[in-house]
Amino acid sequence: MSTKALIQAISYYLPRYQLDNAIIEAQFPEWSIDKISEKTGIDNRHIAASGETSGDMAVKAAEKLFEEHSIDRSTIDYLIVCTQSPDHFLPTTACIVQEKLGLKTSVGAFDMNLGCSGFVYGLGLAKGLVVSGQAKNVLLITSETYSKFIHPMDKSNRTIFGDAAAATLISSEHGFAEIGDFEYGTEGKGAENLIVKNGALRSPITEKEAVIDEYGNYNSDNHLYMNGTEIFLFTLESVPKLISRTVTKNNLNKDNIDLFILHQANRFMLQSLQKKCKIPNSKFYIKMDHCGNTVSSTIPIALYHAQNEKRIEKNKTILLAGFGVGYSWAGTILKTF
Incomplete structure (x- = not known):
């Protein structure tokens, strides 16, 4: 019987500071609350603190996943972190996240640098690991702090982008959806x-x-x-x-x-x-x-x-x-x- 790759659970983390449309309008009066909401469909964004990194947010998203879905972290045998705003050039953010989460040292862990297609690409990689028998439970974390790349006077990009991290568990054994x-x-x-x-x-x-x-x-x-x-x-x-x-x-x-x-x-x-x-x-x-x-x-x-x-x-x-x-x-x- 062939092995299936299943999405078992998803959780996510948003930073504490919020940039709502009223704040943007106060800085750029020509950019009204109604205009922003109508065009973008966005009322609010969460922005990472000055010392908060994608790695920090990845850890918080994973901890929420473990708590919300009663997941035993010792069952994780592979970690993928998707980010274009890594903590360092090297080492990989995934290695740092592994240690902070207390995952076992027998896990595989790597970063992937992709943006808006990254989650689907990550599912593809996770499925490959599961179906080939290399892993039973893959933790896929997407984490991005684009706000740190945006000029404070760039009203267009500040209006669109928010920071967040999401943690998804892909498993060969349990789940609500087959990939x-x-x-x-x-x-x-x-x-x-x-x-x-x-x-x-x-x-x-x-x-x-x-x-x-x-x-x-x-x-x-x-x-x-x-x-x-x-x-x-x-x-x-x-x-x-x-x-x-x-x-x-x-x-x-x-x-x-x-x-x-x-x-x-x-x-x-x-x-x-x-x-x-x-x-x-x-x-x-x-x-x-x-x-x-x-x-x-x-x-x-x-x-x-x-x-x-x-x-x-x-x-x-x-x-x-x-x-x-x-x-x-x-x-x-x-x-x-």
């Missing part, structure tokens, strides 16, 4: 449209002053830059194809899908995708108003809330699709039971 087959994609020519250019080895940090774009956003090569127009065009071009190919890869058709949970980028982008893919409201899930775009954690956070809201019931088929920085995209199917 299906995967569809992946990469197009590196779009790398410069969502980038923190300086800070690593190719382009060190510089002292250049920030420039102001046509929309009044401050930015420099030391901070997060996003070409919103190009990202939007990429998304509308790639994601409908990703959804179609993911459905086909799993020997299904689109009518078989009970719920679509896409990367929660912003409301305008999601509604544009929903319209282009002709997905009815009853099958399309949006949940980001309380935390913003949390990069690799948006899908697990949405899954967590969809479960609590009874949107995910037994014998349902769920499509997950992540897409963004890289360009990178990935999709898979969950079948609940």
